[in-house]
Amino acid sequence: MTHIADKLTHKELELLHAHGTRVTVPQGWSLMWERTPADKAYLIVAGEVAIRRNNVEVARLGPGEVVGEMAVVNQKLRTATVVAATPLEVIHFTAEAVTEMCERIPALHEVLTATAQERLTPA
Numbered sequence: 001m002t003h004i005a006d007k008l009t010h011k012e013l014e015l016l017h018a019h020g021t022r023v024t025v026p027q028g029w030s031l032m033w034e035r036t037p038a039d040k041a042y043l044i045v046a047g048e049v050a051i052r053r054n055n056v057e058v059a060r061l062g063p064g065e066v067v068g069e070m071a072v073v074n075q076k077l078r079t080a081t082v083v084a085a086t087p088l089e090v091i092h093f094t095a096e097a098v099t100e101m102c103e104r105i106p107a108l109h110e111v112l113t114a115t116a117q118e119r120l121t122p123a
Contacts, residue, residue: 003064004043007111016043016108019101020091031067031082031090038071038078041098047088052081060085069112072098 005013020043025031031042034053044065051059051067058080061067071078072095093101102109 004066004108004111005064008105008107012105012107015105016101017091019097020093023090023092025084025088025090027084027087029084031084031088032078032080034078034081036078038068038074038076039095041066041068041072041093041095042082042090043093045089045091047084047086047090049088050083050085052083053079055081066112066115069098069115073112 004016008016022045023042025047031049032040044061044063044067046063048060048062049067050057051061067082068078070076098112102112
């Protein structure tokens with residue numbers, strides 16, 4: 001899996017962190033639900049999320065990874081439900097903020113598009 005920190009400069013990461021809203025999420029809470037509109041994305045700072053499709057866990061993601069980007073980038077309904085597997089610290093981005101940050105940081109658009117493509121390609 002691609003970690004954003006591996007692809008962006010320190011300055012770009014600072015800008016990204018400053019543009020989002022830092023949020024803590026308790027274990028067991030859902031960040032987003034399958035087959036709902038794309039209105040946000042999250043950068044995981046600490047903790048782990050479970051990715052579920054049709055109520056079956058298909059993946060776990062942790063610090064440095066992004067969730068919610070696929071639906072925002074592709075302007076589609078969500079393909080999975082994302083649940084806090086542990087207490088989380090995340091940076092919340094509205095869909096508009098993701099679009100704006102992709103315009104300001106071209107490398108972000110590239111990494112989000114690549115991540116979305118990775119997740120759509122069967123293993």
